Amino acid sequence: MSPRLPAPPVPDQLKSAPKRPGEGEAPKKPVDHGIHAGTSAVDWIDERTSLSGGLRWMMFRKVPKGTNWFYTLGSATMFAFLSQAVTGVFLAMYYTPSATQAYESTRYITNEAFLGEFVRGMHKWGSTVMVILVFLHMARTFFFGAYKYPRELNWVIGVVLLILTMAMSFTGYLLPFDQRSYWATIVGVNINGTGPIVGPYLSDFLRAGPEFGATTLSRFYSIHMLLLPGAVAAMMGAHLYLVARLGTTAPPWMKAEQSDELTTDEV
Numbered sequence: 001m002s003p004r005l006p007a008p009p010v011p012d013q014l015k016s017a018p019k020r021p022g023e024g025e026a027p028k029k030p031v032d033h034g035i036h037a038g039t040s041a042v043d044w045i046d047e048r049t050s051l052s053g054g055l056r057w058m059m060f061r062k063v064p065k066g067t068n069w070f071y072t073l074g075s076a077t078m079f080a081f082l083s084q085a086v087t088g089v090f091l092a093m094y095y096t097p098s099a100t101q102a103y104e105s106t107r108y109i110t111n112e113a114f115l116g117e118f119v120r121g122m123h124k125w126g127s128t129v130m131v132i133l134v135f136l137h138m139a140r141t142f143f144f145g146a147y148k149y150p151r152e153l154n155w156v157i158g159v160v161l162l163i164l165t166m167a168m169s170f171t172g173y174l175l176p177f178d179q180r181s182y183w184a185t186i187v188g189v190n191i192n193g194t195g196p197i198v199g200p201y202l203s204d205f206l207r208a209g210p211e212f213g214a215t216t217l218s219r220f221y222s223i224h225m226l227l228l229p230g231a232v233a234a235m236m237g238a239h240l241y242l243v244a245r246l247g248t249t250a251p252p253w254m255k256a257e258q259s260d261e262l263t264t265d266e267v
């Protein structure tokens with residue numbers, strides 16, 4: 001009997017096509033589709049926008065050794081701002097910025113609107129919390145020397161954010177239009193007027209004229225809920241971009257590790 005010859009290799013074209021994912025398996029239950037729906041929606045958006053690259057760049061940064069809880073004060077300030085934005089939107093649904101109706105609409109929010117007292121309380125106390133947090137965050141960056149090269153510009157942006165935060169508290173204080181907020185704001189605007197060179201122009205701008213009048217309230221309201229939050233959001237974007245770009249500063253008590261290649265003691 002002649003020996004059997006080895007079989008020639010099967011050309012690729014004749015091999016059966018590889019199985020597609022899921023082929024030959026039991027059909028998926030609707031619940032499986034439900035579980036993966038979120039992932040595929042996110043994938044769908046990401047495939048068309050590539051946003052995940054930017055997010056990863058922002059969120060998964062290396063942080064220096066010794067990073068501690070004090071580094072969370074900036075993010076805490078940001079969340080205080082976001083809470084102010086959300087509660088402010090709900091307050092604006094009921095508030096009327098008119099000299100004759102502002103007080104009454106604020107009273108309505110506190111005493112009658114559903115959860116009004118809670119939302120107003122969140123906004124009022126939230127503003128104090130944000131001011132305290134911004135100062136604590138500034139103190140952290142100052143004492144850790146984070147204002148030095150190459151982060152000077154971020155410090156300057158921070159100063160602008162500090163002024164905007166204070167201005168937001170100041171302009172919000174008038175809005176309930178009760179005796180206290182009315183007279184306290186007159187004092188505040190007069191203090192602004194004593195500033196050198198720009199002071200008188202600034203107080204005229206805030207009052208919307210030489211006298212405190214009905215238009216002053218509308219002006220404060222528009223500055224408080226449109227101009228300042230927009231400016232804060234833009235500045236915060238620039239601030240966070242620079243934080244991600246430059247990284248954060250190591251605590252001053254951490255010593256830089258010296259690489260062996262850089263030591264020159266064998267001369």
Ligand code: HEM
Nearest residue numbers: 071073074075077078138141146155158159161162248249
């Ligand atoms: C609305 C106000 C502010 C927000 C939301 C904010 C947010 C942040 C965040 C999230 C960080 C990174 C994490 C951290 O170090 O805490 C940061 C870093 C920084 N912030 Fe602010 N910030 C604000 C105001 C300020 C102010 C008032 C200053 C100073 C005048 C400032 C100066 C800096 C500096 C220099 C860094 C870099 C820190 C480092 O390199 O370690 N920021 N900020």
